[in-house]
Amino acid sequence: MAPRLSSGEREEIACGLAAGESMNSIGRRLARQPSTISREIAQHSFHRHAVTFDRPEMTYRAGPAHRSAMTARARPRTARLARSGSLRTRVLQLLRKRFSPQQITAQLRAEHPDQPEMQVSHETIYQAIYLQSRGSLRTDLRRQVALRTGRARRRTRPIAGAATRSNRDWVGLNVSQRPAEADDRAVPGHWEGDLVIGKNGTSAVATLVERSTRYLMLVALPDGRLCHDVAARLSTAMRRLPAQLLRSLTWDQGSEMAAHATFTLATDCPVFFCDPHSPWQRGSNENTNGLLRQYYPKSVTNFRTVTQRQLDTVARQLNERPRMTLAWNTPAERLTELLGDATTG
Structure with missing residues (x-):
């Protein structure tokens, strides 16, 4: 999993938004996925004074965004796959059969179409293997290969064009x-x-x-x-x-x-x-x-x-x-x- 955004990166995002940059452009500049930038803005923007009665204006500021993120980190939720239960058991079964996290997600949706509690995203499975310290799936798979790749840690995807072009529309x-x-x-x-x-x-x-x-x-x-x-x-x-x-x-x-x-x-x-x-x-x-x-x-x-x-x-x-x-x-x-x-x- 990619490291959390730093306060410096949040200032870069705020400057990029002020300059009218797109999510893709900001992501390339910071070597981050555009979805990371979009999620950051959606989760940590705040309401400004309402411009109209039906549509308040949202704004993103680096300082408040960083404090919001630190507050959220201080109150973590218990991960779904850290708890014992039918979902964890089934995910472990499929992992032992060399199912990928994406295949497990699809399989669970097919097996339990009307039971959201028995469905899980592939990202949650990845985090349970590579990130969680408590209740990690890696503990139960210690003597086996957790994923078909056999990697001990998750590999981040490269950002297309990050090393070859800047795409900073504001540069004069x-x-x-x-x-x-x-x-x-x-x-x-x-x-x-x-x-x-x-x-x-x-x-x-x-x-x-x-x-x-x-x-x-x-x-x-x-x-x-x-x-x-x-x-x-x-x-x-x-x-x-x-x-x-x-x-x-x-x-x-x-x-x-x-x-x-x-x-x-x-x-x-x-x-x-x-x-x-x-x-x-x-x-x-x-x-x-x-x-x-x-x-x-x-x-x-x-x-x-x-x-x-x-x-x-x-x-x-x-x-x-x-x-x-x-x-x-x-x-x-x-x-x-x-x-x-x-x-x-």
Whole structure:
């Protein structure tokens, strides 16, 4: 059975829905079955204020959905096949005859068409064999092959197209369309951005690196990775810069930037997206993220407890480190020099 959805995955689902993605597209991005995404949304959405008297609006939010799922997990139901009885006995008989779970389901429906209590889905049988700790069918089949495959654990089905294409309809301009001046780093104002993720994928901070000077800005994300929150906080941070330092932003295809159009409208700074699985297209940002891990190791950091003031202190320390790529100048010195030239020019 596939692992349960994490809070980070639920934030990805919320961002995907906000960006108008389909269930199939979200599933491919998370390497999950579309039915898993659909079931998650159906089970953990909540009623918003009614739009009409006969049709209340449903909405999906990552935080409430995760709390709802944790509450449901805390009150598990007793599995049907964990209990002794005629159904369990019959399922065991058919398993010993090398019936597959799908064949058992069909057989029971044929034998007991009017007795729902003597019918069971193939998924329930799979869970009783591979997942349940108490009352597991595997205990009674220990000296036999439980399924015809002979596998000790269940094999998940691959997601069609998950590794070969992203299918993110909200992705806009490709990095190949970025101005040539950004590639040779001759003109300042072209930025690279990404998220650095905290422990268990439950928190994050945004990093912004200017390509010409390697100057770093860190942006706290106390409300999580939802695309509209990310766009708003990035906009606030970058609007503090002079216009000549807002030429472009290059990001990977993470759904946290699904609201890139909102960001561009607020800053007049276009966003260019890297190709999938191509971190070298944001090389300066990737290198700086590695330096940031000296301060915030992934295994122990919860970025929700890190304040913007603390992030500003770390960014200042990194910006005051001399870099070989800058002829041993610091990013802060290079940025000050550029701003001085712009003022006198």
